[in-house]
Amino acid sequence: MPRQARLDAPGTLHHVMMRGLERRAIFRDDEDRADFVARLAALAEVGALTVFAWALLPNHAHLLVRTGSRPLARSMRSLLGGYAGAFNRRHHRIGHLFQNRYKSIVVEEEPYLLELVRYLHLNPLRAKVLPDLRTLKRFRWTGHSALLGTVPRPWQETATILAQFGPTRRRALHAYRTFVAEGIPRGRRPEFQGGGLIRSLGGWQVVAALRRGREVYQGDERILGGTEFVEALRQAVEARTAAPRRCPSLARVLAAVVAATGCLPDALRGPSRSAGVARAREGAAYLWCRVGGQVGRELAAALGLSHQAVSAAATSGEQAAARWQAVWSKLQ
Numbered sequence: 405m406p407r408q409a410r411l412d413a414p415g416t417l418h419h420v421m422m423r424g425l426e427r428r429a430i431f432r433d434d435e436d437r438a439d440f441v442a443r444l445a446a447l448a449e450v451g452a453l454t455v456f457a458w459a460l461l462p463n464h465a466h467l468l469v470r471t472g473s474r475p476l477a478r479s480m481r482s483l484l485g486g487y488a489g490a491f492n493r494r495h496h497r498i499g500h501l502f503q504n505r506y507k508s509i510v511v512e513e514e515p516y517l518l519e520l521v522r523y524l525h526l527n528p529l530r531a532k533v534l535p536d537l538r539t540l541k542r543f544r545w546t547g548h549s550a551l552l553g554t555v556p557r558p559w560q561e562t563a564t565i566l567a568q569f570g571p572t573r574r575r576a577l578h579a580y581r582t583f584v585a586e587g588i589p590r591g592r593r594p595e596f597q598g599g600g601l602i603r604s605l606g607g608w609q610v611v612a613a614l615r616r617g618r619e620v621y622q623g624d625e626r627i628l629g630g631t632e633f634v635e636a637l638r639q640a641v642e643a644r645t646a647a648p649r650r651c652p653s654l655a656r657v658l659a660a661v662v663a664a665t666g667c668l669p670d671a672l673r674g675p676s677r678s679a680g681v682a683r684a685r686e687g688a689a690y691l692w693c694r695v696g697g698q699v700g701r702e703l704a705a706a707l708g709l710s711h712q713a714v715s716a717a718a719t720s721g722e723q724a725a726a727r728w729q730a731v732w733s734k735l736q
Contacts, residue, residue: 416471417513419520422484422506423464430501431460435494437545440465440487448559450723452479455560457520459527460545466524468511473725474694480506521547521565522587529588537585551580651696652735654706661688664731673707682717687728689714690721695732 424430431437437460447453450473457468471479488501511520525548528534534543542554550557551565569583570576652660662669667684674681685707692703693714700714707714721728 416476417511417517418467418469418471418476419509419511419524420467420469420476420480420506421464421508423503425500425503427463427503429462430465430491431462431545432495434544436491439490439494440483441545443483443487445557445559447479447483448561452482452722455547456517456565457524457547458560459524459547461527461531461533466527468517468520468524473722476508478694480508518565518568518583521551522584525551525584526587537581537588548584552577651692651698654692654698654702656735657691657696658688658706660731660735661691664727675708683724685709686717686721687724687731688721689717690725690728691732693718694722695729 422430431440440460444453444455444458444467448455452472452474453476454470454472455467456470457466459466469476484502484506491501492498511517525540525546528540528543528546529536534540540546540548541552543549544555547557547560547562549555550560551562566573566576566580568576569579651657658669658672661667661684662672665680665684665687667681671678671681672684672688688707689700689703692698693700700711700718703709704711704714709717
């Protein structure tokens with residue numbers, strides 16, 4: 405059966421899971437874990453992701469994130485690809501680190517945001533990595549300690565979560581700790597692994613009985629939400645698929661960048677490395693590759709750059725995304 409396309413859009417809440425190949429360890433020591441967390445923090449700090457919860461276990465990891473300035477796939481490619489390469493170099497190994505693709509589930513924020521924050525942060529207890537909540541409180545490798553303030557993580561979004569537990573920090577922390585403790589007896593929650601109708605209609609047996617037409621989509625394992633949420637998502641995806649955004653020609657994109665920056669066309673295509681020309685190239689690469697969704701080879705040939713240089717320029721261009729989005733809007 406062919407794998408399904410990712411579901412994503414700016415501002416979408418995702419539960420992301422990744423596992424080691426053949427269930428092998430993806431974190432061998434604290435240096436590995438610190439490297440992974442630093443890469444996750446870097447994505448949060450540039451606005452690519454808002455991180456609400458996370459947990460690192462020896463052979464797998466969970467994230468609860470909202471997409472921001474870039475698609476989830478790009479953020480995960482940066483996170484997992486960069487980490488896997490560093491892991492292989494550090495441990496003198498070759499080959500794949502992660503098993504297949506990471507799994508991502510689109511989550512309906514109400515009522516699942518807080519439930520998933522608790523569920524993810526209790527992973528070390530369910531996996532017997534830690535014995536109790538006292539040790540979890542100071543455990544560095546989940547977001548629980550950041551919510552409690554015992555391990556500062558300024559890049560993690562804690563205010564949104566704590567605000568739902570009380571008007572003051574003291575009351576919110578007390579209510580949050582109680583909420584987490586109440587989750588321990590519930591154990592593993594397979595219903596949090598996606599599947600649309602599972603929660604609203606009573607489980608997989610009911611979903612199996614409804615496998616026809618629209619209900620097939622509403623039983624989609626890529627989604628955690630009620631029927632109305634799943635239906636709205638289905639309509640949004642179908643509308644986007646039916647009317648894909650058309651990318652202007654490369655000539656028009658380059659002309660728009662030249663007009664916006666005042667950079668001379670010959671300089672844009674020449675060997676100059678001045679700051680102004682570099683910014684213009686970054687804008688062209690960002691618009692062509694990130695916004696337009698085109699491959700970088702045509703742009704690389706037009707500008708006399710390598711494919712790697714175009715990719716790097718597109719990444720740099722994201723830092724001025726608002727400016728380039730305004731240029732793009734004039735091209736539509």
